[in-house]
Amino acid sequence: MESIFFYATAAIALIGAIGMVLSRNAIHSALFLVLNFAATSVLYLMLNAPLLAVLQVTVYAGAIMVLFLFVIMLLNAENVSVDSHLRWQPIAALILGGLLLVETVVTVGRPLPLNPAGVTPETLNQLADPRVLAQFLFTDYLLPFEVTSLLLLVAMVGAVVLTKARPAQKRDQRRVRFADQVEGSEGASAVMSEPQGENRPVA
Amino acid sequence: MIEFLIEAVIKSAIIVLVLLTSFAYITWLERKVLARMQARIGPNRAAPFGLLLPLADGIKLIFKEDTTPLEADKFVYLLAPILAAVPAFIIFAVIPIGDTITLFGRTITLYLTDLNVGLLFIFSITSIGVYGIALAGWSSSNKYALLGGLRATAQMISYELPFSLSVVGVLMMVGSFSLVDIVKAQNSIWFVILQPVAFVIFMICAAAEVNRSPFDLPEAEQELTAGYHTEYSGMKFALFYAAEYIKIVAMSALAVVLFFGGWQGPPIPLIGSIPIIWFVIKVFIFLFAFIWVRATLPRFRYDQLMSLGWKVLLPLALANVVITAIAIVLRDLR
Numbered sequence: 001m002e003s004i005f006f007y008a009t010a011a012i013a014l015i016g017a018i019g020m021v022l023s024r025n026a027i028h029s030a031l032f033l034v035l036n037f038a039a040t041s042v043l044y045l046m047l048n049a050p051l052l053a054v055l056q057v058t059v060y061a062g063a064i065m066v067l068f069l070f071v072i073m074l075l076n077a078e079n080v081s082v083d084s085h086l087r088w089q090p091i092a093a094l095i096l097g098g099l100l101l102v103e104t105v106v107t108v109g110r111p112l113p114l115n116p117a118g119v120t121p122e123t124l125n126q127l128a129d130p131r132v133l134a135q136f137l138f139t140d141y142l143l144p145f146e147v148t149s150l151l152l153l154v155a156m157v158g159a160v161v162l163t164k165a166r167p168a169q170k171r172d173q174r175r176v177r178f179a180d181q182v183e184g185s186e187g188a189s190a191v192m193s194e195p196q197g198e199n200r201p202v203a
Numbered sequence: 204m205i206e207f208l209i210e211a212v213i214k215s216a217i218i219v220l221v222l223l224t225s226f227a228y229i230t231w232l233e234r235k236v237l238a239r240m241q242a243r244i245g246p247n248r249a250a251p252f253g254l255l256l257p258l259a260d261g262i263k264l265i266f267k268e269d270t271t272p273l274e275a276d277k278f279v280y281l282l283a284p285i286l287a288a289v290p291a292f293i294i295f296a297v298i299p300i301g302d303t304i305t306l307f308g309r310t311i312t313l314y315l316t317d318l319n320v321g322l323l324f325i326f327s328i329t330s331i332g333v334y335g336i337a338l339a340g341w342s343s344s345n346k347y348a349l350l351g352g353l354r355a356t357a358q359m360i361s362y363e364l365p366f367s368l369s370v371v372g373v374l375m376m377v378g379s380f381s382l383v384d385i386v387k388a389q390n391s392i393w394f395v396i397l398q399p400v401a402f403v404i405f406m407i408c409a410a411a412e413v414n415r416s417p418f419d420l421p422e423a424e425q426e427l428t429a430g431y432h433t434e435y436s437g438m439k440f441a442l443f444y445a446a447e448y449i450k451i452v453a454m455s456a457l458a459v460v461l462f463f464g465g466w467q468g469p470p471i472p473l474i475g476s477i478p479i480i481w482f483v484i485k486v487f488i489f490l491f492a493f494i495w496v497r498a499t500l501p502r503f504r505y506d507q508l509m510s511l512g513w514k515v516l517l518p519l520a521l522a523n524v525v526i527t528a529i530a531i532v533l534r535d536l537r
Contacts, residue, residue, distance in 0.1 A: 027279065027341060034334070054323045062330025063360070066337070070356045073341050073349065130320060130380060 006046060013039035025079060026072045030065055037061045051130045214315050218295050226448045227257035233494050240498040267437040272344055275434070279342035284435065284442035287335025290328045291449040297321040298456050299383050301466045301478040313466070313478060314383065321382045322374065325457065326367050329412060333359045335446065336414075336421065336431050343434035351430025354505070355414060355421035361512040362418075366408035368520035369401045372527040373461055386465030395462040400523045402462045404516050409454040411512070413447060415493060417500040418508060455489030456482075 016036030020029045037060045044053035137145050231246065231253065238245025246253030271280060301313030318324050333356055340352015374380065376397065377388045385394075395402045411418040422430030432443045459465060459482060468481030503511070 025276075027276075027338075031279070031282075031338075050318060050320045051323070054320050054327050058323065058327035058330055062327055062333075063363075066330070066333050066356060066360060069334075069337055069341075070353065070360070073337065073353060073356075128319070130323075131378075 002046070006043070009039050009042045009046070013043070027069065030069050030072065034061050034065050037065070048128050050128060051133060210311070211315065215296075218315065219292060222292060222295065222449050222452065223445070225452055226445050227261065229448050229452070229490060230260070230444075231257050232490070233497075236491070236494045237498050240495075261441075264437055264441045269437040269439065270434070272434050274344040276342040276344070279338050280434075281439075283335050283339035283342055284439045284446075285335070286338065287332065287446040288442040288449075290332040290335075291446045291453060293328050294325055294450075294453040295456070297324055297382055298453070298460060299386060299465060300456075300482045304478050317381055317383045320380045322370060322380045322385075326363075329366075329450075330359075330363055332446070332450070335443075339435065339443070340431035343431075345434050347427045347429075348431050348433045351421045351427045351433070354427075355431060358411060358414070358418065358420065358508060358512075361509060362408045362411040362516075365404055365512065365516035365520040366412060368517070368524060369404035369408065370461060371520075371524045372398045372401045375524075375527055375531055382460050382465075386460055386467065389464040389467065393462060393464045398462065398523070398527070400519065402458075404520050404523070405458065405461070407511075407516060409458065410493070410496065411508070413450040413454060415447070415451065416497040417503050419502060420505055420508060451490065451493050452486065455486045455493070458489055459485040 013036050016032045016034075016039060019032035020036065023029050023032060037056060041053040041056040041061075044050075044056060234256070235245045235252070246256045249255040249259050271277065296315045297318050299312075299314035299317070303310050303312050305311070336355040336359075337352045340348045340350070340355070343349070373385065373394050376394070377385050379385065379388075388394075410416075414421050421427075422432070427433070432440055435443060463485050466479060466482040468484075471480065
């Protein structure tokens with residue numbers, strides 16, 4: 001019963017991952033990735049980790065992918081053609097992916113200790129309780145936890161700095177906006193071009 | 204195992220049927236109440252008081268032509284109403300409507316499941332609900348629908364933060380994510396008295412999360428025809444409608460569970476204590492309040508909506524969390 005369920009979920013996760021890479025439309029890619037996240041969250045549930053499952057859906061599917069979708073829709077970037085300066089990326093990805101595959105095979109092929117020191121089924125069950133997990137995060141693993149939050153903060157500050165237009169650019173933007181209004185097309189074009197310019201560096 | 208499965212299936216079926224019926228009759232209630240508040244009569248043709256109007260609506264919607272725009276992304280266009288409606292139903296999997304009853308010698312719990320991450324589960328499901336609306340707007344290939352979808356996405360992302368944070372105060376006082384535990388912790392005093400600020404933030408964000416007036420900008424008729432569901436007709440349109448109203452029921456139920464003591468209440472004279480009677484009464488009061496607000500308040504402007512969410516509600520919710528934490532520490536010290 002459990003193995004049937006596992007193979008079904010794993011198959012869905014794989015379909016999501018492959019579909020995400022292969023589909024030409026960015027929105028479809030995003031949706032396939034969401035499917036993959038949902039399947040992964042079900043796998044977490046099967047491993048008796050409801051907290052992790054719920055957080056996976058909330059953070060990745062509910063927050064990050066919604067923002068991705070929002071940016072794609074806003075920039076109208078469903079069908080982006082491959083830029084010439086990105087040509088090296090598929091090759092690099094192929095090499096790195098191959099390395100990862102070799103690494104995985106080597107690691108999985110070696111017999112791993114199934115019971116790392118002091119881990120029993122009871123302690124694993126305890127980890128399903130959010131209270132226990134939180135206690136670990138705020139005592140034994142406080143430093144990594146805080147460092148991670150700092151990393152996220154740095155990323156956020158970076159995004160704000162990148163979106164802030166430089167003084168010269170700002171003057172240009174104002175001039176463009178003024179020109180738009182003079183031409184009488186102040187409606188859609190001015191409103192649409194503004195968030196586009198601000199968002200491009202992040203996207 | 205099999206017994207558990209059968210019980211779960213029966214309960215789920217009952218929940219879905221009750222929700223669909225209540226959806227139909229909330230639309231009726233809304234028309235009646237709005238009409239009274241605007242000094243009109245409201246529906247009165249189908250059966251006395253127009254009681255059969257939801258049925259007539261349903262038949263009409265089934266027989267409507269089901270159109271798909273030529274330029275639409277067919278699959279996503281089909282997927283969007285489903286993605287909008289399903290999460291609305293799933294929320295009720297963890298909402299407890301009563302304690303336990305004994306039926307045919309079996310003890311039956313009046314909730315589908317009591318997760319130890321129940322409240323987080325609800326937040327993750329509501330955050331998924333955005334997809335239906337955003338994709339509906341995008342796949343219709345209609346500028347009004349796209350603008351409606353974009354507005355809805357921005358609005359729901361902005362209000363999710365204060366929405367989740369407003370509940371943290373309650374969580375800290377109970378010390379559990381389980382909704383059953385939260386209800387039981389309100390045995391002596393309701394959390395609306397201990398956490399009034401959280402309750403106000405919660406209700407404002409709930410209205411914004413379900414795109415309900417005064418926050419119904421995604422479907423502002425004067426600017427966007429019908430917003431994200433402009434191109435939808437027939438039963439697909441009905442699914443969006445159902446999603447909105449069932450989410451209103453869910454938010455009302457959640458408010459009752461979190462702040463108004465859930466199913467608990469004194470026995471009523473003459474009727475005695477029916478297990479779920481208090482829950483139903485409290486939810487009904489909230490439903491009425493949602494309709495009342497719609498009849499009373501004008502729509503926000505978009506910049507007002509955004510600055511209210513980010514500059515007022517979010518700091519207020521954060522301050523509430525900090526103050527609650529300090530209060531709990533002080534209480535434990537004594």
